[in-house]
Amino acid sequence: MRQLPKRPKLSPLLERRLGEETLKITRSTSPKEEAETIYANSRAAAWFKPIIAALGKLSGMGARCMYCSGSESSDVEHYRPKSSFPEYAMTWKNYLWICTPCNRAKLNQFPIAADDSAILINPLDENVWRYFYIDEFGNLSPTWDVQRDDYCLRGIKTAEIIGLDRQALQEARRSRMDDLKEKVGDTIALVKANELTVSAAKSRVVKWRKQPFQPDVADYFLNGPGRKEQPFKALFSLLNAAT
Numbered sequence: 001m002r003q004l005p006k007r008p009k010l011s012p013l014l015e016r017r018l019g020e021e022t023l024k025i026t027r028s029t030s031p032k033e034e035a036e037t038i039y040a041n042s043r044a045a046a047w048f049k050p051i052i053a054a055l056g057k058l059s060g061m062g063a064r065c066m067y068c069s070g071s072e073s074s075d076v077e078h079y080r081p082k083s084s085f086p087e088y089a090m091t092w093k094n095y096l097w098i099c100t101p102c103n104r105a106k107l108n109q110f111p112i113a114a115d116d117s118a119i120l121i122n123p124l125d126e127n128v129w130r131y132f133y134i135d136e137f138g139n140l141s142p143t144w145d146v147q148r149d150d151y152c153l154r155g156i157k158t159a160e161i162i163g164l165d166r167q168a169l170q171e172a173r174r175s176r177m178d179d180l181k182e183k184v185g186d187t188i189a190l191v192k193a194n195e196l197t198v199s200a201a202k203s204r205v206v207k208w209r210k211q212p213f214q215p216d217v218a219d220y221f222l223n224g225p226g227r228k229e230q231p232f233k234a235l236f237s238l239l240n241a242a243t
């Protein structure tokens, strides 16, 4: 998971169309079946394509999955499953863009906490780095919840439901972390030796942020709380001191 850009508004035309389809579902005598049919027809229809394009744009270069950041997305995810929440089947705010392995893992799971709030973290509409961090081995791990005196429940459950700690993903994260640390170390040395300008170093950071290989790791260390860890901290203080 990584922090994604804010979800933009859809065009009034698309919102109206989604609203019309939602009305058909909520007025139906069998909303679950109606939601399945209407969604399947819409997904294949031309009018729905701008929605897919908008989701693809939000997931950035390489269209990495909004849950695992590891594979190319190909599936529209209903954050609240349409089997339990047919009224949200045609709602823009309920859509994410994810890969097939994550979709297969999640299926219709959507646990609810004792206070009725969602347990699954929504990477588009929430601050994911409240719940996760990247540890020293490059693993995506749940943060510690002081009140609970345990790892945070939403982080644990989200990782479990989606399988965010799949071995292949954790290995890829470690590889991306090691690579980033090496690049950052080299860049610091070059700037200090006056062999690379600060502005060229900043361009490197912009490029690393966009690269589609486990972008969750780059987001954590280059945009998120990981900026405070070495060697990232040293890089940003060097770049900021120069401006």
Ligand SMILES: [Zn+2]
Residues within 6 Å of the ligand: 065, 066, 067, 068, 069, 070, 071, 098, 099, 100, 101, 102, 103
């Ligand atoms: Zn995925």
